[in-house]
Amino acid sequence: MTKHLSAKETEKAISKFGIERSLIEAFGYSDEMVRHRYAFHRHTKHQLLSPQAGVVMVETADALHVVSALQAAWIPAGVRHATTIGEAPAYTLFFPAAKFRTPVESLHVLPAGSLLRELLMAGTATRKVPSAVRQSLFTLLHYTCVQALKNPAQPSLPRPRSAALSKAVDQLLQTLETASPASLARHAGVSERTLRRYFRSELALSPERYIQQARLTKAMQLLMDRRHVRSVIDVALEVGYSNHSAFSAAFRKFTGRSPVEFRTGEFSPSAMG
Helix, strand or coil: CCEECCHHHHHHHHHCCCCCCCCCCCEEEEECCCCEEEEEECCCEEEEEEECCCEEEEECCCEEEEEECCEEEEECCCCCEEEEECCCCEEEEEEECCCCCCCCCCCEEEECCHHHHHHHHHHCCCCCCCHHHHHHHHHHHHHHHHHHCCCCCCCCEECCCCHHHHHHHHHHHHCCCCCCHHHHHHHHCCCHHHHHHHHHHHHCCCHHHHHHHHHHHHHHHHHCCCCCCCCHHHHHHHCCCCCHHHHHHHHHHHHCCCHHHHHHCCCCHHHHC
16 A cells, blocks of 8 residues: 655655755655656756656646566656556655756656666665766766657656546546546536536646546556566556557557557657557
């Protein structure tokens, strides 16, 4: 079970790492707070975050991002976010905004290939190395991220802002397998026609398309669950798909990879573009 930290508990947990105390130095550490959710917060430094296994979930004001161990989240300084660490620790690295520019202004999930993974591991073990060595490593890390950030962002699930639509989405995330526009409308206390208008005006999606994206976002999380390993068909059934081929086709369209490729970190020729 995940423990949800309050805003005060989050501030206390983060302060012990000294993130904001150093205005110049870049540094990293292994976040061992597994199965914990940090409340919404922001940093004065850019953050690079990647789970050592499984996934971390990162929420912003307008989206929910699933970050697998084969990916990393670049979080620019000042972006409010809430982070849920999964079953494994996470690599967490910080870059002073005054020294390291960010080519994007919002959270961006990027692929973490073998080079970036090695750099992430090295970056979390630099507190006791000479400053010049640490800065050289983080300069290379930053350059690698900037190059990766030129690629399209990984898919995320947009989050609503209005109370009525937030109620509908909260219900959806709890009933993925059986959710329908009609059931979401009942939970939100509006007509299905009104619900459809809300989805269109606020998220530019139909309820059906949003339900599909929510199911596929959950599937991304389940496929990378190392504690409870499921087959692809079991994942499909758990998120509401009764047909393996339909699930695989929808998943590939959403992520650019098949479920097996996503789980193993492999890329098909079509996914590579």
